[in-house]
Amino acid sequence: MTTPVTEQKVEGDQVVNPWEVSAKDGGKIDYDKLIEKFGCQRIDQTLVDRVERLTSRPAHIFLRRGVFFAHRDFIEIMDLYENGKKFYLYTGRGPSSEALHLGHLVPFMFTKYLQDAFKVPLVIQLTDDEKCMWKNLSVEECKRLARENAKDIIACGFDITRTFIFSDFNFIGGAFYENMVRVSKCVTFNKVVGIFGFTNEDHIGKISFPPVQAVPSFPSSFPHLFSNTKNLRCLIPCAIDQDPYFRMTRDVAPRLGYNKPSLIESSFFPALQGETGKMSASDPNSAIYVTDSSKDIKNKINKYAFSGGQDSIENHRKFGANLEVDIPYKYLSFFLDDDAELEHIKTEYGAGRMLTGEVKKRLIDVLSELVERHRRARAAVTEEMVDAFMAVRPLPNMFS
Amino acid sequence: MTTPVTEQKVEGDQVVNPWEVSAKDGGKIDYDKLIEKFGCQRIDQTLVDRVERLTSRPAHIFLRRGVFFAHRDFIEIMDLYENGKKFYLYTGRGPSSEALHLGHLVPFMFTKYLQDAFKVPLVIQLTDDEKCMWKNLSVEECKRLARENAKDIIACGFDITRTFIFSDFNFIGGAFYENMVRVSKCVTFNKVVGIFGFTNEDHIGKISFPPVQAVPSFPSSFPHLFSNTKNLRCLIPCAIDQDPYFRMTRDVAPRLGYNKPSLIESSFFPALQGETGKMSASDPNSAIYVTDSSKDIKNKINKYAFSGGQDSIENHRKFGANLEVDIPYKYLSFFLDDDAELEHIKTEYGAGRMLTGEVKKRLIDVLSELVERHRRARAAVTEEMVDAFMAVRPLPNMFS
Numbered sequence: 001m002t003t004p005v006t007e008q009k010v011e012g013d014q015v016v017n018p019w020e021v022s023a024k025d026g027g028k029i030d031y032d033k034l035i036e037k038f039g040c041q042r043i044d045q046t047l048v049d050r051v052e053r054l055t056s057r058p059a060h061i062f063l064r065r066g067v068f069f070a071h072r073d074f075i076e077i078m079d080l081y082e083n084g085k086k087f088y089l090y091t092g093r094g095p096s097s098e099a100l101h102l103g104h105l106v107p108f109m110f111t112k113y114l115q116d117a118f119k120v121p122l123v124i125q126l127t128d129d130e131k132c133m134w135k136n137l138s139v140e141e142c143k144r145l146a147r148e149n150a151k152d153i154i155a156c157g158f159d160i161t162r163t164f165i166f167s168d169f170n171f172i173g174g175a176f177y178e179n180m181v182r183v184s185k186c187v188t189f190n191k192v193v194g195i196f197g198f199t200n201e202d203h204i205g206k207i208s209f210p211p212v213q214a215v216p217s218f219p220s221s222f223p224h225l226f227s228n229t230k231n232l233r234c235l236i237p238c239a240i241d242q243d244p245y246f247r248m249t250r251d252v253a254p255r256l257g258y259n260k261p262s263l264i265e266s267s268f269f270p271a272l273q274g275e276t277g278k279m280s281a282s283d284p285n286s287a288i289y290v291t292d293s294s295k296d297i298k299n300k301i302n303k304y305a306f307s308g309g310q311d312s313i314e315n316h317r318k319f320g321a322n323l324e325v326d327i328p329y330k331y332l333s334f335f336l337d338d339d340a341e342l343e344h345i346k347t348e349y350g351a352g353r354m355l356t357g358e359v360k361k362r363l364i365d366v367l368s369e370l371v372e373r374h375r376r377a378r379a380a381v382t383e384e385m386v387d388a389f390m391a392v393r394p395l396p397n398m399f400s
Numbered sequence: 401m402t403t404p405v406t407e408q409k410v411e412g413d414q415v416v417n418p419w420e421v422s423a424k425d426g427g428k429i430d431y432d433k434l435i436e437k438f439g440c441q442r443i444d445q446t447l448v449d450r451v452e453r454l455t456s457r458p459a460h461i462f463l464r465r466g467v468f469f470a471h472r473d474f475i476e477i478m479d480l481y482e483n484g485k486k487f488y489l490y491t492g493r494g495p496s497s498e499a500l501h502l503g504h505l506v507p508f509m510f511t512k513y514l515q516d517a518f519k520v521p522l523v524i525q526l527t528d529d530e531k532c533m534w535k536n537l538s539v540e541e542c543k544r545l546a547r548e549n550a551k552d553i554i555a556c557g558f559d560i561t562r563t564f565i566f567s568d569f570n571f572i573g574g575a576f577y578e579n580m581v582r583v584s585k586c587v588t589f590n591k592v593v594g595i596f597g598f599t600n601e602d603h604i605g606k607i608s609f610p611p612v613q614a615v616p617s618f619p620s621s622f623p624h625l626f627s628n629t630k631n632l633r634c635l636i637p638c639a640i641d642q643d644p645y646f647r648m649t650r651d652v653a654p655r656l657g658y659n660k661p662s663l664i665e666s667s668f669f670p671a672l673q674g675e676t677g678k679m680s681a682s683d684p685n686s687a688i689y690v691t692d693s694s695k696d697i698k699n700k701i702n703k704y705a706f707s708g709g710q711d712s713i714e715n716h717r718k719f720g721a722n723l724e725v726d727i728p729y730k731y732l733s734f735f736l737d738d739d740a741e742l743e744h745i746k747t748e749y750g751a752g753r754m755l756t757g758e759v760k761k762r763l764i765d766v767l768s769e770l771v772e773r774h775r776r777a778r779a780a781v782t783e784e785m786v787d788a789f790m791a792v793r794p795l796p797n798m799f800s
Contacts, residue, residue: 129577129581132581132585133581133584133585139578139581139582168577169574169577169578169581170574171573172572172573172577173571173572173573173574173577174569174570174573177529177568177569177572177573178539178569181529181532181533181539181569181605182539184533184603184604184605184608185532185533185603185605186603187603187604187605188600188601188602188603188604189589189598189599189600189601189602189603189604189607190600190601191604192604193600198589199589200588200589200590200593201588201589201590202588202589203584203585203586203587203588203589204584204587204588204589204591204592204607204608204610204611205581205584205585205587207589207604207607207608208584208604208607208608210604211604
C-alpha cells in the first residue's frame with residue numbers, strides 16, 4: 001500500500017496538526033503561512049478594540065499580546081452578540097498526563113476570560129477515549145487522568161453555574177452519539193487521510209475519532225443544556241494545531257443543517273529550549289509544570305530557558321539581547337500583565353542595559369506566583385466539586 | 401487510489417459478507433466451500449444428538465434439518481454447559497425496514513428455542529446506527545424502525561425475565577463504548593478492508609462500525625447484566641453472512657483478555673424465485689412478509705415460488721420433481737415440523753406422484769398459519785412491553 005500524502009506534508013516542511021508541531025529546518029513556526037494555508041483570518045487591533053467595547057473590560061493579555069492571533073467567523077459571533085444573541089464556548093483537553101504545563105493552561109485561562117467577559121455557557125471536553133487510542137494507556141488510566149486534569153481546569157476559576165465538563169468515556173451516548181454518526185456519514189476515509197494524515201496501517205480507533213471532537217460544536221449534542229436553543233452559535237478557543245478537526249467540522253456542518261462553529265486560535269507556548277515548536281510532555285525539562293516548586297522553576301529557567309542575550313557582558317552591553325529568540329522575554333510577554341513594565345524590559349533588555357539574569361529573575365517571580373496561585377486553587381478543588389462540574393444537568397445561570 | 405481487494409473476492413465468484421450474498425454464476429451458495437473458507441466447523445448428527453441429550457428436548461427443526469449447519473467453538477460451550485457452566489446468547493438485527501420477512505425470523509425463532517432449552521440470558525442488538533450509516537435513512541427513522549422491529553422480535557416469544565433488547569442509538573455509552581474503543585485500537589484500516597471490503601471512498605462511519613457489532617460478545621459491555629460474571633461465555637446464533645464481524649471479534653478477544661464468542665450459523669433462507677442468495681428487502685415479491693395476508697401468501701407462492709416440477713404433467717409423472725431447486729419443498733423443510741409428512745412429500749413429489757400444486761397448497765397452509773400466529777402475537781405487543789424489554793436493568797431470572 002502506498003502511504004497517503006497529507007495536506008500538511010505537500011505544502012512545505014512546516015508541520016502543524018494535532019499530533020505534530022514542527023517548524024521548517026528547526027526554525028520558528030511561520031504563523032502567517034499557517035493562516036494562509038489553513039484559511040483562517042488574523043485578529044487585528046480593530047477586532048481587539050471591538051471586544052473591549054462589547055465587554056466593557058480590557059482585553060485579556062493573550063488577546064492584546066497576540067497569543068490568540070487567528071480566528072474563523074469570530075466577527076460574525078461579535079455581530080450577533082452586539083445584536084443581543086449569546087453563544088456558547090467549547091474547549092477541551094486530551095488527558096494524556098497527570099501534570100499540566102503552562103502551555104496547557106493557556107487556552108483555559110483565555111476561555112475563563114471569555115466566559116466572564118461575555119457571560120456565556122461553556123462545555124469542556126476531556127478526550128480520554130482519544131488518549132486511550134493514541135497512547136499506550138488503558139481505559140481506566142485515561143479516565144483517571146481525565147478526572148485529575150478536570151481539577152486543574154476547575155482551578156482556573158470557571159463559573160460552575162455556566163460550565164459543563166465531561167469526559168468522553170463518561171458522557172458519550174444519546175444525542176451526542178447520534179451526532180457522531182451523522183458526522184461520520186459525511187466524511188470519507190480519503191478525507192481524513194487528507195486532513196489528518198492517517199495511513200492504512202492506522203487502527204480504526206484513530207480513524208473514527210475526529211467526529212468525537214467535532215460534535216461538541218453542535219448544541220444538539222447537549223440536549224440537557226441547549227434544548228430550546230438549536231441555533232445557538234459555538235465559539236471554540238483552542239491552539240491552532242486543533243484547526244484540522246474544526247475545518248472538518250465546518251465542512252460537514254451545513255450538510256447537517258447545523259451552524260459552523262467559530263474559532264479563536266492561539267499560537268503555541270514555546271519550549272524552554274526555544275521557539276521551534278510547542279512544549280512536550282515527554283521532556284520534563286522543556287516546560288514549567290503547574291506541579292513545579294518555586295525551586296524547580298528557578299532551576300529550570302536559569303538552566304534551560306534559551307537566552308537571546310550576548311555571550312559576554314561586553315557584547316551584551318554593546319549589541320543588546322535578541323528578543324526574537326529570547327525565551328524569558330517571550331514568557332514574560334505571555335504572563336507579565338503590566339504593559340508598561342514589559343515595554344520597559346523590552347527597551348532596556350533589547351538595548352543591553354538589562355542583563356539576562358535580571359529578566360530571568362523577574363520571570364521566576366512571575367511564574368512562581370502564577371504556579372503557586374494555581375497550586376492553592378487546585379488544592380481547594382474537592383472530589384465533590386469535580387462531580388458537580390461533570391454532572392449532566394441544566395446550567396442554572398446559562399445566559400444571565 | 402487503488403480499490404482494495406477483499407478476502408471475499410480473491411477466492412472465487414461466490415460473495416458472502418454482511419452486505420452481499422451471491423453465488424457463483426447465478427448458482428446455489430456452496431456452503432461446504434464457505435465453511436472451508438471461513439474456517440468454521442460443520443454441525444454433525446453427533447452434536448445434534450448431544451444438544452438433545454443436554455436439553456432433554458427434541459432439537460429445533462432448524463437444527464435437525466441443517467438450517468443451522470456451522471459453528472465455532474459450540475462444542476466447547478456444550479462441554480462447559482455439561483459441567484454446569486451457563487453462557488449467554490447474543491443476536492441482533494439491522495432495522496432497515498418496517499416489515500420483516502420469513503428469513504428475518506429464522507435467527508430469532510432459533511434463538512428463542514436456545515433460550516428456552518438452555519435457560520440462559522439473551523441480549524438482542526438493534527443496529528439502528530449501522531442502518532443510518534449504510535442506508536439513506538435519518539437517525540430518527542432508524543430509531544423508529546428499531547422500535548417497530550423490536551415488536552416483531554418480542555412477538556417471537558422471548559422470556560422477558562431473561563432478555564435485554566437494546567438499540568445502539570439508545571444504549572451506546574459507558575462500558576459498552578469503552579469496549580468499542582478497546583476493540584478499535586486492535587483493528588487497522590487494512591484489516592477491515594481485508595475482512596469487509598471497505599474502500600478509501602467509504603465514509604468513516606462504515607469503517608468505525610465493526611466494533612459496535614463486536615462488543616456485545618463481551619459480557620463486560622453489559623455491567624447491568626453481568627457484573628459478577630466476567631468470564632461468562634457468549635454464543636451467537638446468526639446467519640453465516642455475519643461471520644466476518646465475529647472472525648474480527650474472535651481475533652481481537654484474546655488481546656483484550658476476553659473470551660472468544662462462539663457461533664452457531666445458519667444458511668440463508670432462499671428467495672421465492674430460487675436459491676441463489678437470500679431474500680431481499682428491496683424486492684417485495686422475493687419474500688413472504690410477516691405482514692402479508694393469507695391471500696398475499698397464496699398469490700406469491702402460486703405466482704413466484706420457483707418449482708422443481710416438470711413442464712408437463714406427463715413429464716412430471718415420469719421424471720418427478722427436482723427437489724434440489726424446488727422452493728416450495730425447501731420452504732416446507734424450514735417450517736413443516738412433522739418429519740414423517742416431510743419425508744412423505746419428499747418421496748411422493750420426488751417420484752412425480754405428487755404435483756407442484758399440492759405441495760404449494762400445503763406450504764400456503766403452513767405459512768399462513770405461521771404468519772397469522774405471528775400477527776396475533778405482534779398485535780399483543782404493547783409499547784409498555786417494548787419499554788420493559790429495552791429497560792436497562794438486571795434480569796430477574798438470569799440463570800434459573
